Amino acid sequence: MSQFRGQLQALASTTGPHKDLSEKFREILHNILSLGEDELVEGLKAFIEAIVDENVSLVISRQLLTEISTILQNLEDSVSKAVSHYTLDKIAPRVISFEEQVGSIRQHLADIYEREQNWKQAAVTLVGIPLETGQKSYTVNYKLETYLKIARLYLEDEDHIQGEAYINRSTPLQARTNNEELQIVYKVCQGRVLDYKRKFIEAAQKYNELSYKTAIHESERMTALRSATICAILASAGQQRSRMLATLYKDERSQQLPCFIILEKMYLDRLIKRAELVEFESLLQTHQKATMSDGSTILNHAVVEHNILAASKLYNNITFSGLGALLEIPPEKAERVASKMITEGRLQGYIDQIDSIVHFETREVLDSWDKQIQHLCFQVNTIIDKIGVAEPDWMNKTIGSQMIS
DSSP states (O other), rough: OOOHHHHHHHHTTTOHHHHHHHHHHHHHHHHHHSSOOHHHHHHHHHEEEEEEHHTOOOOHHHHHHHHHHHTTTTTTTHHHHHHHHHHHHGGGGGGGGGHHHHHHHHHHHHHHHHHHHHHHHHHHHHEEEEEETSSSSOHHHHHHHHHHHHHHHHHTTTOHHHHHHHHHHHHHTTOOOOOOHHHHHHHHHHHHHHHTOOOOHHHHHHHHHHHHTTTHHHHHHHHHHHHHHHHHHHHHHHHHHHHHHHHHHHHGGGGGSSTHHHHHHTTTTOOOOOOGHHHHHHOOOOOGGGGTTTTTTTHHHHHHHHHHOOOOHOSEEEHHHHHHHHSSSSSSHHHHHHHHHTTTSSSOOOTTTTTTTEEEOOOOOHHOHHHHHHHHHHHHHHHHHHHEEEEEEEEHHHHHHHHHH
């Protein structure tokens, strides 16, 4: 090792044609790469120390450092990680002179941390790339891809605040790219941030939109549909959620989902018992299992609100104790939740606190008929679409004859 150090030090202070000096450095590098793991790390550190010396021409330094960044990608992760960190520390004072090489090394180092599932360190490593402050001009796609990768890594680390910050940085960039893959990644990250922030309806809309993207593999589209369904189920009861549940329920693919039973009960305004939620709870992510200020989980809160709406379709009025028994919660909590829903306009009715009764507004028969007719029309359209796919010639002939008549 001392032999290599001596050769490198002598070469670093030597002047001559760039091509000759570069070849001599490469000969030493070739010999270093044949060393064992421990000596290899030390040998590469010595080589890097020599080539980034201020006495070495910047042209030679950049060229050799670019080659080193490529070589690091083919070495063992333990060796590559140690050498990468050393390289970044060494060139930190002159980072503006080696922006391209810094970017390449940091991207590779982030990949190593990602394989180790050290999400935060991978994100921090990428943040060090001077995308905005450096002198190098980066392409829109490179900057967008890097910002989205940082956002995704922070979201994997369940840090939605930092994740959202980098999604916001990528927003003006995604409007300037035609790369569909990056636009899809952007929508995925958006959906995940909304999910973390408990904006479940907005998240469900993003996920549902992704489930129709043909550029995504079918299994990933089904994952997006499942995420949309879970978010819709977790959302607060109301008109927005009802519309989202209707959209998902009418999607034939939803019948393949493990959460379809809960989706169906919610769409059809049926009561859901706590025992029926066990399987569904296993589908939830950690942040979706959080406890709310009233001590209940997000899922339990959503189901209680749903059950109150379902009860309003069954009863004209009900006592607090009766509602509590129906919802499997204390009467006081049942009153509090119902009161909040009425105040927010998500439940039609009023509360008689003297008699401890919740009065629900009588259902309009016409509204019920409208929903049934709408559902029937949807089924008829579905059948017509299937006939059109199976017998397009017959369909065109039939439609044409109807138009003539």
